[in-house]
Amino acid sequence: MTSAVPGTTHDDIAALTPARARERFRAGERVATSGWCAGFTQANLIAVPQQYAYDVLLFTQRNPKACPVIDVTDAGSVEPGIAPGADLRTDLPGYRVYEEGRLVAETGDAREHWRDDMVTFLIGCSFTFERALLESGVPVRHLTAGTNVPMYRTNRACRPAGRLHGPMVVSMRAVPADQVAAAVQVTSRFPSMHGGPVHVGDPAALGIADLARPDYGDAPVLADGDVPVFWACGVTPQAVVAAAGIPYAVSHAPGQMFISDVPEATWALA
């Protein structure tokens, strides 16, 4: 088999259909989804009781770089428009459960944590543009290393909405200095997947004290001459739920995304 994701050795997971990947996650596989199902859109998940849905939706409208919404369920529905037949409570590798802003559980099956009136928001994920980076010759270090992408809470406050407030979370990819411009160009074509970077070069400017110790995901992989490049991240709602002490929320586990049936090309600008 030829590699569906050039530059990686993960031929098997790259070639999977989204339906088959969701089946494996439903059966219990817990894994970061970078590199899975080449060509398909990956999404962050945040589900809240209906009484918080307006605040979340307004928050996403006011923070489109971190929270580009690609689907919203009706209250109580667990089947998204972007993957008919899927079950949002079981079809991700991992979930986190937040009560009063505290992380109280991490699980592979969120059914027992789901409430009847929950509204689920699916938010574009930067994993979706990683294949385009590879195809442009930009290495994706965590993908080659088989680790999760590193993610950090920053000192950048999001625009508040209703009861929601908190910091922007970013993902980081180390990019060779002479390919930073290409990385900006390629990812800017995917505004619904966070688009171009929010910052290039200086972790301290984002309030990141130690690049080696991310708040979510795995430690970064950097090569000599790499520049750290930061993209807004769909884990932001989790940091916001925590900062604002929202009574109840269920999210994906960072890096363990929902893989939809929508081709990544759907979101790409010319």
Add this chain to the structure above:
Amino acid sequence: MTSAVPGTTHDDIAALTPARARERFRAGERVATSGWCAGFTQANLIAVPQQYAYDVLLFTQRNPKACPVIDVTDAGSVEPGIAPGADLRTDLPGYRVYEEGRLVAETGDAREHWRDDMVTFLIGCSFTFERALLESGVPVRHLTAGTNVPMYRTNRACRPAGRLHGPMVVSMRAVPADQVAAAVQVTSRFPSMHGGPVHVGDPAALGIADLARPDYGDAPVLADGDVPVFWACGVTPQAVVAAAGIPYAVSHAPGQMFISDVPEATWALA
């Protein structure tokens, strides 16, 4: 004075600052705003009681072509983020008031119709990309003629959201056949202002029985060899409020937009 809007003779209105235009509207001037305040973003307005705000916001998320939201007020606030100091109840040339889906008033001052808990949505307007069309050599017939753009209810159903459902409304500009491609290219750069056309060429395909009789705005101006080109329109929420029989809403009068302080270039893709 040289013309700030090439191809028009409306030097005076094109050169106005948004603040000065809003002052004139506040003082009572009732006029379509195409061609006003060259270089600044124009917006559609729909305001609803708070209990309908979630349905409206979800509707806009599900219908981004017709309803690209650029600002949302907190309940009760009449000052938008996109024009600090402005008053959304007075600073548009004209308003429409809907009760149970019926148009019950048209006015230049909406203060007596405003309710304390209203949430106002500002939605990008295609007037914002008309200067870019002119600068690319594409004529804008209604602008040259000094008329309002023609708008039509179509047979295209929007994606419903909660209690909201109804048809997409489109604006029409007649474009010389050999410039249709340029019109598509230029307007596609402004996704937050409705982006590229939803249809080119056949009014009947959109369920428009008589192009000469628009549902909103003025009769179209067409020259020999022109092709009718249709863009999704921010009057859509008004058609939806009417179709769904929403108890109460205030909107702009079609074509009589809110002119914000945000430069049009803010929204343009490279």
